[in-house]
Amino acid sequence: MKLYDAHSHPHAALSHPVVLNGTCPADWPQLLKLAHQEPQIIPAIGLHPWQVNEAPSDWQASFLKHITAARAIGEIGLDQWVDGYDIQRQQYAFIWQLRQAATHNLPVSIHCLKALDPLLGILKAQPCPSRGIHLHAYSGSAEQVAQLAQLGAYFSFHAAQLSNNAKKASAAVRAVPADRLLIETDAPDTLKTSTSPTEFLLNGYQRIAKLREVAVEALAQQVADNFTRYFIDD
Numbered sequence: 001m002k003l004y005d006a007h008s009h010p011h012a013a014l015s016h017p018v019v020l021n022g023t024c025p026a027d028w029p030q031l032l033k034l035a036h037q038e039p040q041i042i043p044a045i046g047l048h049p050w051q052v053n054e055a056p057s058d059w060q061a062s063f064l065k066h067i068t069a070a071r072a073i074g075e076i077g078l079d080q081w082v083d084g085y086d087i088q089r090q091q092y093a094f095i096w097q098l099r100q101a102a103t104h105n106l107p108v109s110i111h112c113l114k115a116l117d118p119l120l121g122i123l124k125a126q127p128c129p130s131r132g133i134h135l136h137a138y139s140g141s142a143e144q145v146a147q148l149a150q151l152g153a154y155f156s157f158h159a160a161q162l163s164n165n166a167k168k169a170s171a172a173v174r175a176v177p178a179d180r181l182l183i184e185t186d187a188p189d190t191l192k193t194s195t196s197p198t199e200f201l202l203n204g205y206q207r208i209a210k211l212r213e214v215a216v217e218a219l220a221q222q223v224a225d226n227f228t229r230y231f232i233d234d
Contacts, residue, residue, distance in 0.1 A: 001220045003201050004227040006156040006182035007074070007109050007136040009189070013197050014038055019231060021075040021109055023048035024055065025062040032069045042231055044072035044109055046097060049079040049090045060096065072231065073101040074109025075136070078122075081113040091118065095126055102127040107231050109136045116140050123151050131230060137161060137186055141168060142175035149180055154230050156182035159204040160190050162211070173211045178222055182230070183208060 005018040035043035132152030209216040
């Protein structure tokens with residue numbers, strides 16, 4: 001059973017197809033170099049909303065320099081949960097990067113915390129990639145899934161979101177259309193010391209299969225199809 005990780009960051013063990021996300025210009029060159037050495041890595045460059053306030057003045061020029069070697073854009077988005085957030089600066093950076101994704105029809109991994117309304121406003125008003133968008137570690141409600149799916153959204157979840165008392169995330173997992181579901185690790189920060197990325201990813205598959213009441217093998221095939229369609233196919 002082949003596993004696919006829809007959203008992660010550079011870490012030691014990369015043994016399965018994975019979308020590896022950058023967060024700022026400082027990490028883009030090393031990430032792209034790593035992807036050149038490891039064919040299972042899909043490299044994504046992006047300015048994370050947590051990094052917007054400290055971004056160098058030439059970050060856009062650096063982005064355009066590196067985008068030719070990238071195969072996705074991320075991690076980008078909006079965050080009104082983090083201390084000291086500047087939503088206007090976040091929106092400017094997000095819209096600019098989203099337009100780059102639309103221009104090149106690249107996959108895009110979106111971070112959204114406590115900012116779904118402004119995100120929806122942007123997605124409705126701005127061009128998006130024709131292949132759709134990807135909301136990583138989706139934290140919205142089950143009721144909002146249909147609206148976002150109509151805008152072309154794919155949704156990914158990781159095992160740490162799906163503890164036994166995680167009613168909101170569990171309901172969202174059940175609400176996602178089968179052809180829009182992805183699974184991630186968001187490693188390494190989500191990992192406990194004793195847990196490997198592969199174990200954590202498999203745990204996500206197992207929990208989601210149980211929530212959706214399907215065999216884990218059937219879920220794995222659906223996720224493989226979704227991952228290939230969104231991140232790999234032209």
